[in-house]
Amino acid sequence: MKFEKIDFFQPLLVVVAILVFLVMGYIGSFNYRFEDPLKLEVILTVIFACIIFTVGAVCIKYKIKVDETKNLNFLSERLLLILVIAALILQALNMILLGGIPLFNSVLKSNATTNIWRIAYPLFLIMINLLLAKYYNKKYLLLVILGALIFGLNGYRTSVLGILVSSFITLFYLKKISRKMGIIFIAIIAVGLIAVGYIASQSIANQHWTLNPLELLFYRAAFTLEVFEKIIPLGGTTHGHILSMIFSSGSPRTFIGQYVLHYDVCLTSTMFGPVYLDFGLIGLTIQMLFMGAFLQLVHKIKKGIGVGIYSIMLTHTLIWIETGPTDIMIWFLYLLGLILILINFNYIKLNKN
16 A cells, blocks of 8 residues: 555544553653552553444444535635634734733633633634635645644643644645645644643743653653543542533533542543543443544545544544543534534435445
8 A cells, every 4th residue: 555545544543642642651650750650450441442432433334425516615715714814813812811921821821711712713723624625725824823823822732733733634635745744744743732831831830840841741641641540440420520511611620630639720631531430431432432433434524624624523532632522612523523414414325345
């Protein structure tokens, strides 16, 4: 198989990323402040989750032919461009109202995810990918970089990753990624990830980090998996409370910090932590089966704007590996996949492999 024909971004990439994260966390648990390496129970639970995700993806056994004549023609290039620029203006306004740059101030960062940001970020993320997918032009790559910079000033790595990685995947499926551009884009993503995470950590009051930017990545993976390790004995004890918080009010990550570690802190607990705490192993099984099958289905109908939607969904599923699916705004991105399926429902022809 030729290198150019390999589908690097099929849903099973999630499994590869989970295993890489597990290895990073295991290495990190040896090298830094943790008293013991990750327990075997954590490793086996993560591997079990990977197997279930794979089963879900493999269950979609059909080739799907999509009639591309129905392609949401009202989404004109001009409209998408206006919405992209509007999102950038909203985020700039958000920082003006905050009174500074959250990346360099931990107090501002804690208040940076305002209602304006909750509109601006998904609006930019969705519209820039639809713009690239439907009306690709090299000049729009400048908007991608500008968006990553402006949203990166909020101090959250996930915004930078969400914009850069989803755009990269969209361009990959459009066959607009040359070897040279691929190397440049990956370098920008890596630098953006490390830089935003490191700068934000240095701006936290009352914390003095001695780890370098690369060591910090391993530490964060280890700490997040350690939180999941503490969740496993508590599996199923919150009876859906975290899920209800996602779709109502409150902070699921702060609740997890209070419930698991007994102090007021916002914690990431991996893709598996929230659902395991709510529903135990059964909940984890259902979540991973759903994610594998749903991503695979959307992957098979990634035509036209579907390329942009799939890229967004895959990117944020990868981000969830660390952060966990605890934000209703991000679940909205999965809703886009459902909308894509419904739009094409009458145009999908299933043919067995």
